[in-house]
Amino acid sequence: MERNEQIISAGIDIGTSTTKLILSRFTLMNTAGSSHVPRIEIIDKEIIYKSSIYRTPLLNETLIDMKSVLGLVEQEYKKAGVRPQDIQTGAVIITGETATKQNAEEMLHLLSEQAGEFLVATAGPDLEGIIAGKGSGAFQRSKETGQTIANIDIGGGTANIAVYQAGLLRGTCTLNIGGRLIEFDNDRVKNISPPVRKLLMQLGITLATGDGVSFDFIRPVTEAMARILVHILQRKMTRDDEVLLLGHPPDWKVPIDQIMFSGGVSECIYGHEPSSDSYADIGVHLAKALQDNPELQDWEWIPPAETVRATVLGAGTQTTHISGATIQVDPARLPLKNLPVYQIGMDRNLEDGSQKVKNAIQQAIQVYDPALEGKNFVLYLTDLPFLRFRDVQQLGNWLIDAYRLQPNQTNPIVIVLQDDLAKVLGQTLLAMQSDRDVICIDQILVEQGDYLDIGNKLQSEVVPVVIKTLAFHS
Amino acid sequence: MNTELIETITKLILEKIGDTSEEKEVPPISSDSGAGMVKLWDHLSSENHYMAAGTEKAADPYSALNSDELVKLWGQAESPETNIPCSETAVEDTILPELQTRIGVSSPLNAEALQDSVTKTPARVGVGRAGLRPKTETWLRFRLDHGAAVDAVYGNVPEELLESLKFFSVSTMADHKEEYIRRPDLGRKLSEQAKMTIREKCQFKSKVQIIASDGLSSQAIEKNLEDVYLSFLQSLDQLGIGYGTPFYIEKGRVASMDEVGEILEPEVVVLFIGERPGLISSESLSVYLCYKPRKGTIEADRMVISNIHTGGIPPVEAGAYLGSVVQKVLKYQASGVSLVHKEG
Incomplete structure (x- = not known):
């Protein structure tokens, strides 16, 4: 062995x-x-x-x-x-x-x-939620049970929700709900974050830094946070709720069966960690408000495998994918970081393939390198028909031709295939001697607009790949 | 028996079943509104078309039975067709049409879970049953697949294919297919004529000697040889590995490479050979590799990459990968278990 x-x-x-x-x-x-x-x-x-x-x-x-x-x-x-x-x-x-x-x-x-x-x-808030949901065990549990689970990772600043159904991501949502949105210094309010200021206004409460800490404002704020969370989970968001929304509204279309809380605030609920360091903020009160909210009790609460470490665990163990074993890569060009993905679907035929490939490259340049500065991208080829050797040659020719449009010809040609064809396509591109380095990998599922990082070739002849939904919201 | 006729009829019936099920995908608007709602196959007309049927539904027991069943089936599982990977359905010239009604269980307890299992394997799971017996479609497909397997064994590789790839042809000691099947030993030995021909035509002591043989499936060679071979040559060229004169052995077994090794003394023999056909695929190809095969080479020193066909590892990708395997064999001067030992 x-x-x-x-x-x-x-x-x-x-x-x-x-x-x-x-x-x-x-x-x-x-x-x-x-x-x-x-x-x-x-x-x-x-x-x-x-x-x-x-x-x-x-x-x-x-x-x-x-x-x-x-x-x-x-x-x-x-x-x-x-x-x-x-x-x-x-x-x-x-x-x-x-x-x-x-x-x-x-x-x-x-x-x-x-x-x-x-x-x-x-x-990126969506990615945070996705990664936390994997680190907390929500993803795995939904996969095993077939249930729809919402993982709600509440840290200091945001609540990141990811909904998984039978192991599939169904949607995300991020809210300005967190333990550190109001900070205290001894018995005084030290800092109030801007979204909470708006919430306070909506609730008709006046609060300023330096005011004394009191349940008169803590309770309404944390209760409002719990209430808005319920509305989001029920997909019954009202205009008032938007005050705490960060980014897009909830985009899942399935009812939620179970909920799981992870993140620092869930630590206040479950107490996994031994230390009871006080954070001098509303975290503990927020946890209490969540536990006391009757509507949240309508869902079954599943204890997370990890509380405060869910995100770091997800980042460390759930972000790496492994490419197919038969690939063609130029080791000197690796690792490659932060390449955006442009997808071409071939609709299971090669008709008009030449034009399709050319259009795709043109559009990819327009989208990802609009100023023609030589920014590279990943071409993601999907829905290919069954390819014979001569089809691969033809496809290779089209690609080489289309890639001449790129402003920086010293960049490597980076191609990701859905099907197990990377080695033959990579070798074909090399055989055509276009003077360009080739990175051709397969059996990785990505989507248009994802960002991809490709690591060094391992001894097993594969490369680790990290897929990110968005690197930075500008 | 006329096998061609049987195949034609079987195909016709299967197509018909396929057609009816497609028809039935459109849910009947109202079953009690009378004529025109149930479609029957007009098997009396020379032009194949559906005729509308209403009250005479029961007149054709076959269609009635079938349509009833299919209505139920499509009602249960939401358009299972969409779940079949398109790559499989897109293959047009296959002799085995894809199962279009993948879930055959009439009222599955958990249709989604069953669909999930069914899409994970080409094996005949979740095909349902009619009483104690398989359903008609399942049974016919079984017969068709079995027929295809038999054809693959008894078929011949077309001359034009070998000529186009510049493979000349030699034979083993097996005279005809029956003998080839009954006497595996004869399939391992080259005929005297064959020995002479390859001595005459082939490069001696090449790095890589490529051979193809029909083995137990001529279909495997017919469908896959061109792609896997051309892709293999491309990968050898890229790695700078030279190769000798390729040829084809008719009615050959894997160990026929040993005699080739004796005569031509190449460093590596690469043999493309048709696998014993099964009921899933009758056109699966294997590649056997051996470092300096000779008479008496033990099986542990051979290595194989199997399952090369449209539904397995794509032939073009297999060929591309094969170059790196040959490179490794040459580097360690070993193949099979010996290679694993040397690699450490």
């Missing part, structure tokens, strides 16, 4: 209130029979290190203390006995209100460069 390859994945979550890190070890195995073309899969994920939960270091209200965050990560790596170069995959996620800090993007990119060669930078 061949020995199974192991890789180390890191997950780092920089949230509104807390920052944490986990390291896990993935075991890859060829699960195809010995007489078949190999199929490499992740067969085991073992958490090898969990950091403590740290308060997110901030310089002031608008800046993250990047030096301290980096120092924190370095210190945790040392404790775990790994070096940045040992990390082969994983994701850094910047969540909640921290994502709105001025240097958030800079922080992400700094970390993804310094803390491992293929550590992917991710952000």
